Amino acid sequence: EDQVTQSPEALRLQEGESSSLNCSYTVSGLRGLFWYRQDPGKGPEFLFTLYSAGEEKEKERLKATLTKKESFLHITAPKPEDSATYLCAVQASGGGADGLTFGKGTHLIIQP
Amino acid sequence: ETGVTQSPTHLIKTRGQQVTLRCSSQSGHNTVSWYQQALGQGPQFIFQYYREEENGRGNFPPRFSGLQFPNYSSELNVNALELDDSALYLCASSQNRGLDEKLFFGSGTQLSVL
Numbered sequence: 001e002d003q004v005t006q007s008p009e010a011l012r013l014q015e016g017e018s019s020s021l022n023c024s025y026t027v028s029g030l031r032g033l034f035w036y037r038q039d040p041g042k043g044p045e046f047l048f049t050l051y052s053a054g055e056e057k058e059k060e061r062l063k064a065t066l067t068k069k070e071s072f073l074h075i076t077a078p079k080p081e082d083s084a085t086y087l088c089a090v091q092a093s094g095g096g097a098d099g100l101t102f103g104k105g106t107h108l109i110i111q112p
Numbered sequence: 113e114t115g116v117t118q119s120p121t122h123l124i125k126t127r128g129q130q131v132t133l134r135c136s137s138q139s140g141h142n143t144v145s146w147y148q149q150a151l152g153q154g155p156q157f158i159f160q161y162y163r164e165e166e167n168g169r170g171n172f173p174p175r176f177s178g179l180q181f182p183n184y185s186s187e188l189n190v191n192a193l194e195l196d197d198s199a200l201y202l203c204a205s206s207q208n209r210g211l212d213e214k215l216f217f218g219s220g221t222q223l224s225v226l
Contacts (some may be wrong), residue, residue: 099157
């Protein structure tokens with residue numbers, strides 16, 4: 001059974017204080033690892049897809065990296081508008097019909 | 113380009129009742145997935161529809177059923193509601209049967225079962 005574990009569950013940072021969120025996974029052949037952002041009362045919003053170990057992707061203050069067992073979401077000099085829940089999900093190599101397996105998320109609060 | 117829209121936004125039902133949730137997919141998308149998100153949890157995959165056929169299903173009982181229409185909009189039906197069915201129900205659209213799982217989510221329907 002595919003599993004995704006995210007840590008920490010919650011993180012409070014000061015504006016400008018960089019940090020990293022962790023996503024550990026076990027999957028029967030990884031097709032892709034996904035990061036989403038979810039604001040209160042909204043559906044998740046796509047951020048990144050990573051396909052193979054060593055891959056990195058960046059978007060503004062966010063950078064996602066992937067190894068064979070985990071992924072990190074690095075947040076550099078965050079701003080209050082980066083406050084959200086960040087979700088990690090995996091898709092097994094069987095294809096899209098099994099859907100994504102999500103972790104519980106990391107609730108990130110950036111204080112001004 | 114319109115995004116994914118879901119209706120209603122909130123719903124209150126009692127145990128044993130039936131409910132239908134609706135979703136309009138993003139323009140140009142032919143695949144719709146449904147997810148259940150309990151409070152404090154990540155979304156859980158219910159099922160996926162591609163060109164009006166169920167294309168995959170998660171670990172949910174048969175009382176969770178769905179439909180996809182020719183315009184790719186979709187319905188999620190839940191029979192014999194239980195208290196544990198209280199959750200945010202998310203619809204997501206994509207292309208290519210989800211092989212490219214860049215999902216576009218709606219804002220969800222918050223279902224409360226009393």
